[in-house]
Amino acid sequence: MTSIIQFADVHFGVEDREAMAVLAQTVESLKPDVTVICGDITQHGGTDEFKAARDWIKRLPCPKVLTPGNHDTPMYGLLHRFFDPFGRYKRYIAPLGDPHFTDENVSIVPLTTARGWQLKTDWSLGIVDMEDLDLAINQLNGAAGSTVKMISVHHPLIYPPVSPLQKETERGGEALKRLSEANIDVVLSGHVHAPFVLERQPDETEIMSIGAGTLSVRRRDRPASFNHIVIDQEMINVTEVFWQDGKFSLAKPQPKKIAELKSRRIP
Numbered sequence: 001m002t003s004i005i006q007f008a009d010v011h012f013g014v015e016d017r018e019a020m021a022v023l024a025q026t027v028e029s030l031k032p033d034v035t036v037i038c039g040d041i042t043q044h045g046g047t048d049e050f051k052a053a054r055d056w057i058k059r060l061p062c063p064k065v066l067t068p069g070n071h072d073t074p075m076y077g078l079l080h081r082f083f084d085p086f087g088r089y090k091r092y093i094a095p096l097g098d099p100h101f102t103d104e105n106v107s108i109v110p111l112t113t114a115r116g117w118q119l120k121t122d123w124s125l126g127i128v129d130m131e132d133l134d135l136a137i138n139q140l141n142g143a144a145g146s147t148v149k150m151i152s153v154h155h156p157l158i159y160p161p162v163s164p165l166q167k168e169t170e171r172g173g174e175a176l177k178r179l180s181e182a183n184i185d186v187v188l189s190g191h192v193h194a195p196f197v198l199e200r201q202p203d204e205t206e207i208m209s210i211g212a213g214t215l216s217v218r219r220r221d222r223p224a225s226f227n228h229i230v231i232d233q234e235m236i237n238v239t240e241v242f243w244q245d246g247k248f249s250l251a252k253p254q255p256k257k258i259a260e261l262k263s264r265r266i267p
């Protein structure tokens with residue numbers, strides 16, 4: 001059995017301090033083997049925010065899989081943003097595309113979809129670089145022995161209907177097709193500040209989609225939350241852990257049979 005904690009959108013600087021104060025003991029009780037953080041670790045990409053995030057990440061009691069979000073580039077200081085958008089992220093958190101995790105049940109590899117700037121007015125949108133995607137796929141398929149293969153991103157590759165935010169990730173649909181052909185099972189994401197579990201992607205691609213909520217005060221009509229995912233040789237079980245009335249509580253688990261997930265995809 002592998003116990004995975006999935007965080008997203010902690011947004012250090014505007015994190016929910018009450019929830020964060022008791023988070024560690026809740027996480028410990030779930031006995032995680034790996035923690036995945038799906039981006040927007042900071043609010044403005046500022047140095048003090050990154051230092052606080054670094055210290056928090058260091059204290060997490062297991063290996064991590066990390067990816068930046070659009071808020072992890074400097075919001076102030078355009079020169080930084082243009083020429084070294086992930087400089088602070090790399091200095092304080094991790095290299096892009098690293099680290100990843102493998103055991104007998106699951107392999108998880110991160111893919112960066114955030115950009116410092118882009119040729120669009122909305123720089124918060126996601127973009128998939130297909131060469132980066134192929135590298136991630138090769139890492140996942142090179143991880144011999146793992147049953148379930150997951151890619152972790154910040155932006156959903158296609159936004160789910162339940163998302164309060166509806167945008168488009170550039171080449172997201174194309175990326176899903178390639179992931180499906182490569183027999184990848186799950187996309188883990190953040191960005192929309194609302195948790196969700198979908199058996200298949202919104203475009204019907206047969207890849208499960210698991211989104212984590214936010215642990216910040218920037219909420220969209222949902223409590224602060226994160227996901228607990230348990231994988232064994234037969235099942236993927238996703239449980240939202242949400243913050244309400246001064247404590248963390250577990251929502252109803254959402255189980256999925258791994259054989260069923262794979263049988264839908266393999267001809």
Ligand SMILES: [Fe+2]
Binds near residue numbers: 011071192193
């Ligand atoms: Fe966010």
